[in-house]
Amino acid sequence: MTDTTLAVPLAGGDGHRTRAAGATVEFRALRRAFGATVALDGLDLTVRPGELLALLGPSGCGKTTALRMLAGFEHPDSGLVLVDGEDVTGVPAHRRDTGMVFQSYSLFPHLNALDNVAFGLRMRKVGAAERRARAAELLELVGLPDHGSRYPHQLSGGQQQRIALARALALRPRVLLLDEPLSALDAKVRLTLREEIRRLQQELGITTLFVTHDQEEALSMADRVAVMRGGRLEQCATPAELYARPATAFVAEFVGTMSRIPGRVVDGGTVEVLGRRLPVDGEAPAVAGGEVDVLVRPEAVRLSHDPAGRARVVATAFLGAVTRVTVTLPGGTPVKADLPTESAAALPPGSAVAVDLPDRPVLVAPRAA
Amino acid sequence: MARLTTLLPRGVSARRPRLWRGAVLACAAAYFLVPLAASVVFTVDVPGKGLSLDAYGQIFRADGFTSSLLLSLELALATIAVVLLLMVPAVVALRLGAPRLRPVVDIVCSLPLVVPPIALVAGIGTVLRWGPEHLAATPFFQTLVAIQNPAFPVVLVLAYTVMALPFVYRALDAGLRAVDVRTLTEAARSCGTSWPRALVHAVLPNLRGALLNASFLTLALVLGEFTVAQLLGFQPFAVWVVNVSGSQAQLSVAVSVLSLLITWALLLALTSFGGGTSRRAAPRRKE
The missing domain is CATH 3.40.50.300 (P-loop containing nucleotide triphosphate hydrolases)
Structure with a gap:
C-alpha cells in the first residue's frame, strides 16, 4: 500500500x-x-x-x-x-x-x-x-x-x-x-x-x-x-x-553534528586550536587556564593525506555525495569531517591525515568533563 | 536429529499428535456429554410408556415456572445495570486517573471470590433482622422492608452486584487493556467533546466485547445463584428448580437441560455478536 x-x-x-x-x-x-x-x-x-x-x-x-x-x-x-x-x-x-x-x-x-x-x-x-x-x-x-x-x-x-x-x-x-x-x-x-x-x-x-x-x-x-x-x-x-x-553549546550539539576539539583561549577573542589561532565567535567563556572545546561542524573540517600527520582515520560512512570520515586526534579526541566521496576514497581507515580548520570565527564552549 | 527424522516412516510424527488430540477430545467430550445424554434420556424415557417429551411440556404448565424465571431475568437485568454503572466509570477512572490504586481495586474486587456466599448471606441476614423498635417508624426501617419486597427483592440485586464484581472487573479490565483509553478520550476531547460524552462515544463502543462478556457472566451468575436467594427466603429460578426436584424429578431434570440449552444459546449469540469487535482488533495492514 x-x-x-x-x-x-x-x-x-x-x-x-x-x-x-x-x-x-x-x-x-x-x-x-x-x-x-x-x-x-x-x-x-x-x-x-x-x-x-x-x-x-x-x-x-x-x-x-x-x-x-x-x-x-x-x-x-x-x-x-x-x-x-x-x-x-x-x-x-x-x-x-x-x-x-x-x-x-x-x-x-x-x-x-x-x-x-x-x-x-x-x-x-x-x-x-x-x-x-x-x-x-x-x-x-x-x-x-x-x-x-x-x-x-x-x-x-x-x-x-x-x-x-x-x-x-x-x-x-x-x-x-x-x-x-x-x-x-x-x-x-x-x-x-x-x-x-x-x-x-x-x-x-x-x-x-x-x-x-x-x-x-x-x-x-x-x-x-x-x-x-x-x-x-x-x-x-x-x-x-x-x-x-x-x-548555546547545547543547541550547537543538538542541532546537526558537532565535534569538540580541545583548544585554549589565548586572549579574550582568540583561541588556539590544532596549532593555529582563530577568532572566537561571540564571547569566549571565562574558564580557568583558558581550556575550552572548539565546536566545529563536519563540513568545516578539512582533511588531507599526510604520512607525517598525527591524526588517524578510524571509520568512514558513505552518505551519498559525501562521506563522513571519523578521525582521532593524538589525544584520542574523535572529529567528524564530511568530504566529497571521491576524495574520501583516498583515506581508508588507518590512514595518517592532517586536520585543519578554515580561517573563520569558531564557537567555543567550556571543556567537557 | 535430522538423521533420526529421516529414519522415521513418513507421516508418523504428524499422525501421532493428531491421535492424541483425538483421544483427549473424546475423553473430554465423554466427560461432558455422557451425563448430559443421561439427563436427556431420563427426561424423555417414561417407564412403561416409551419415549415422550411430556416432561418438557410440563415445564411451561408447572406452577411457579414463569414467575420464577421472570423474577430471575429481572434480577439479572437490574444487576447488570447496577454493576456496569458502578464498574465502567470506576475502571476507566482507575486507568486514567489513579493507576497506582489498581492493586487495591484488584483485591477489593476479588474479595467476593474469597468470601463464600453462605458467609455473605449470614451477614446480610443479620443486617436485615437488625432494627430496634424505636426505629420502626423511620425511613431507614421502611427501606429495609422495601428492599425485601418478594415481588422484586432489591436486596438480591445488591448481593448479586457484590458477587458479580470479580467477573465484571476482570472482563472490563481485559477489554480496557486492548484499548488506548487515554489517547481515545483525548482525541475525542480535542474534537470538542466533553469528558462524559467522550466516554460514551469514544470509549464504550470499543468496549462492546468486554461489556457483553461482563453482562453474560452476570446473567449466568444470577440465573444459577441458589444459596443467597434460598436463605433469604425468595424464589427465583434456581430455587424453584431445587424445590420442584423434590416432588417432580423428571420435570426438574428437564428444566436443567432446558436452562443449559438457553445458556448455550446466549453464549453462541454473544460469540457471534462480539465477532465484529475481534475483527476490528485485527492487526493493522502493512504499508
Missing part, C-alpha cells in the same frame, strides 16, 4: 480550503512539576500567526508537556497560556478550539475513516448530510478520497495519520497541534508525509505547533524551531540561524 500524494490545491472560497487567519499563541512563564521532576521551568514562547513552530529537544525536555498544556490536557502550576491574547489556561480541553494529531494511532476503532473525520461535527450536532460532505472534502484534502468507508485496521500507519490530520482540521481549529505524528511511521512514509503536512499547513495558513525529537524533521518543516532543554527554552530561531549561529 502506498500513500497517494496529497496534492489538492487551495480552491478558495469554500470550507476548509479558505485561507484562515492564524492565531497567536503565547506561553508565559509556564511551570509544571511532576513530583520531583520539573517538566517546565518557566517557559516563555510566542508562536506567530500562521507559522509552523517546531518544539525540539531530547526526551524529558518538556516539549510534549507544553503542547499538552495548549491542548488543555495538562494544567500549569503557574504561568499563562494565551491564544490571540485571550487567557485560556482555565478553559477545558473541549473548548480550546485546537485540533491535535497524536503520536500513537488515535482513530476511533469502531468508526470508519469518514465517521472518524466527522466525529467532532457529529458531537457539535451538525446535520448528517452537511457533516458527511465536509468530511469527504477533508478526506480529499489529505489525499484519501476513496478511503472513507475503511476502518482504521484496514489502513496503513501513514493513512491513519492523514485521517487523524483531517479529523483534527474538521472543526476548523485556531491552532493545530502535532505531537510527534510521524515517529511511528517508516522512513519513506515519514518523508512524504512531512512534506505534505507542511504544504497543507501553508495552504490553510493555520498556526501549528509541532513536537519532535528529530532535528532533521524540525529543520526541514518549521518556520522557526524552539530548542528546549530541562523545561526551558534554549533558543528559538529559523532553521538556518539555529544551524549557523547556535546560541
Whole structure:
C-alpha cells in the first residue's frame, strides 16, 4: 500500500480550503512539576500567526508537556497560556478550539475513516448530510478520497495519520497541534508525509505547533524551531540561524553534528586550536587556564593525506555525495569531517591525515568533563 | 536429529499428535456429554410408556415456572445495570486517573471470590433482622422492608452486584487493556467533546466485547445463584428448580437441560455478536 500524494490545491472560497487567519499563541512563564521532576521551568514562547513552530529537544525536555498544556490536557502550576491574547489556561480541553494529531494511532476503532473525520461535527450536532460532505472534502484534502468507508485496521500507519490530520482540521481549529505524528511511521512514509503536512499547513495558513525529537524533521518543516532543554527554552530561531549561529553549546550539539576539539583561549577573542589561532565567535567563556572545546561542524573540517600527520582515520560512512570520515586526534579526541566521496576514497581507515580548520570565527564552549 | 527424522516412516510424527488430540477430545467430550445424554434420556424415557417429551411440556404448565424465571431475568437485568454503572466509570477512572490504586481495586474486587456466599448471606441476614423498635417508624426501617419486597427483592440485586464484581472487573479490565483509553478520550476531547460524552462515544463502543462478556457472566451468575436467594427466603429460578426436584424429578431434570440449552444459546449469540469487535482488533495492514 502506498500513500497517494496529497496534492489538492487551495480552491478558495469554500470550507476548509479558505485561507484562515492564524492565531497567536503565547506561553508565559509556564511551570509544571511532576513530583520531583520539573517538566517546565518557566517557559516563555510566542508562536506567530500562521507559522509552523517546531518544539525540539531530547526526551524529558518538556516539549510534549507544553503542547499538552495548549491542548488543555495538562494544567500549569503557574504561568499563562494565551491564544490571540485571550487567557485560556482555565478553559477545558473541549473548548480550546485546537485540533491535535497524536503520536500513537488515535482513530476511533469502531468508526470508519469518514465517521472518524466527522466525529467532532457529529458531537457539535451538525446535520448528517452537511457533516458527511465536509468530511469527504477533508478526506480529499489529505489525499484519501476513496478511503472513507475503511476502518482504521484496514489502513496503513501513514493513512491513519492523514485521517487523524483531517479529523483534527474538521472543526476548523485556531491552532493545530502535532505531537510527534510521524515517529511511528517508516522512513519513506515519514518523508512524504512531512512534506505534505507542511504544504497543507501553508495552504490553510493555520498556526501549528509541532513536537519532535528529530532535528532533521524540525529543520526541514518549521518556520522557526524552539530548542528546549530541562523545561526551558534554549533558543528559538529559523532553521538556518539555529544551524549557523547556535546560541548555546547545547543547541550547537543538538542541532546537526558537532565535534569538540580541545583548544585554549589565548586572549579574550582568540583561541588556539590544532596549532593555529582563530577568532572566537561571540564571547569566549571565562574558564580557568583558558581550556575550552572548539565546536566545529563536519563540513568545516578539512582533511588531507599526510604520512607525517598525527591524526588517524578510524571509520568512514558513505552518505551519498559525501562521506563522513571519523578521525582521532593524538589525544584520542574523535572529529567528524564530511568530504566529497571521491576524495574520501583516498583515506581508508588507518590512514595518517592532517586536520585543519578554515580561517573563520569558531564557537567555543567550556571543556567537557 | 535430522538423521533420526529421516529414519522415521513418513507421516508418523504428524499422525501421532493428531491421535492424541483425538483421544483427549473424546475423553473430554465423554466427560461432558455422557451425563448430559443421561439427563436427556431420563427426561424423555417414561417407564412403561416409551419415549415422550411430556416432561418438557410440563415445564411451561408447572406452577411457579414463569414467575420464577421472570423474577430471575429481572434480577439479572437490574444487576447488570447496577454493576456496569458502578464498574465502567470506576475502571476507566482507575486507568486514567489513579493507576497506582489498581492493586487495591484488584483485591477489593476479588474479595467476593474469597468470601463464600453462605458467609455473605449470614451477614446480610443479620443486617436485615437488625432494627430496634424505636426505629420502626423511620425511613431507614421502611427501606429495609422495601428492599425485601418478594415481588422484586432489591436486596438480591445488591448481593448479586457484590458477587458479580470479580467477573465484571476482570472482563472490563481485559477489554480496557486492548484499548488506548487515554489517547481515545483525548482525541475525542480535542474534537470538542466533553469528558462524559467522550466516554460514551469514544470509549464504550470499543468496549462492546468486554461489556457483553461482563453482562453474560452476570446473567449466568444470577440465573444459577441458589444459596443467597434460598436463605433469604425468595424464589427465583434456581430455587424453584431445587424445590420442584423434590416432588417432580423428571420435570426438574428437564428444566436443567432446558436452562443449559438457553445458556448455550446466549453464549453462541454473544460469540457471534462480539465477532465484529475481534475483527476490528485485527492487526493493522502493512504499508
